Amino acid sequence: MRILIVEDDINLNRQLAEALKEAGYVVDTAFDGEEGHFLGDTEPYDAIILDIGLPEMDGITVLEKWRGAGRAMPVLILTARDRWSDKVAGIDAGADDYVAKPFHVEEVLARIRALIRRAAGHASSEIICGPVRLDTKSSKATVDGKPLKLTSHEYRLLAYLMHHKGEVVSRTELVEHMYDQDFDRDSNTIEVFVGRLRKKMGVDLIETVRGLGYRIQAPTNAN
Numbered sequence: 001m002r003i004l005i006v007e008d009d010i011n012l013n014r015q016l017a018e019a020l021k022e023a024g025y026v027v028d029t030a031f032d033g034e035e036g037h038f039l040g041d042t043e044p045y046d047a048i049i050l051d052i053g054l055p056e057m058d059g060i061t062v063l064e065k066w067r068g069a070g071r072a073m074p075v076l077i078l079t080a081r082d083r084w085s086d087k088v089a090g091i092d093a094g095a096d097d098y099v100a101k102p103f104h105v106e107e108v109l110a111r112i113r114a115l116i117r118r119a120a121g122h123a124s125s126e127i128i129c130g131p132v133r134l135d136t137k138s139s140k141a142t143v144d145g146k147p148l149k150l151t152s153h154e155y156r157l158l159a160y161l162m163h164h165k166g167e168v169v170s171r172t173e174l175v176e177h178m179y180d181q182d183f184d185r186d187s188n189t190i191e192v193f194v195g196r197l198r199k200k201m202g203v204d205l206i207e208t209v210r211g212l213g214y215r216i217q218a219p220t221n222a223n
């Protein structure tokens with residue numbers, strides 16, 4: 001899952017980025033409204049954290065432009081404490097949720113998890129596919145109750161497939177959601193990660209859909 005943070009407070013931006021990376025997300029950062037607007041307009045993010053008070057272009061304008069162009073990714077806005085009018089303007093502009101400053105990073109993480117889950121159609125924090133369970137809260141996965149020891153890339157791959165279970169996900173899509181913008185991307189590595197993940201899981205749930213990509217799906221006779 002790939003997140004964009006648009007926040008001009010360098011320390012706050014860094015603090016959020018570290019916490020999100022720690023939780024298994026890929027993170028891109030922008031420090032003004034123009035840069036943030038450009039990234040959100042051109043890169044596919046699973047969620048965006050957008051500060052309202054930004055240099056170059058304010059957060060409300062950035063959000064209105066994205067929504068006006070049909071960009072539908074979940075957006076969490078950061079508002080100044082006591083500025084209730086910012087919350088109203090933000091939600092009217094198309095924000096999905098907000099957090100008022102100062103906040104605990106844990107609250108932002110919980111809200112981002114919920115936004116990503118809901119955007120993929122999952123109400124619960126645990127996503128289940130046959131014997132595989134993905135706990136989005138702890139960023140851990142189990143097969144038949146046994147913990148899977150995954151590298152960060154393997155976890156990101158499994159998490160993306162699980163959020164989109166039953167759907168065919170292309171290699172390009174996986175690359176776009178597993179690496180940040182500065183990473184030297186190579187879609188051939190996805191095949192290697194899928195191979196490793198299958199081996200660690202020990203169950204054959206990830207199907208290769210020839211020429212299209214991959215799909216994780218529970219066996220039809222299981223729930």
Ligand code: CA
Nearest residue numbers: 008051053054
């Ligand atoms: Ca600001």
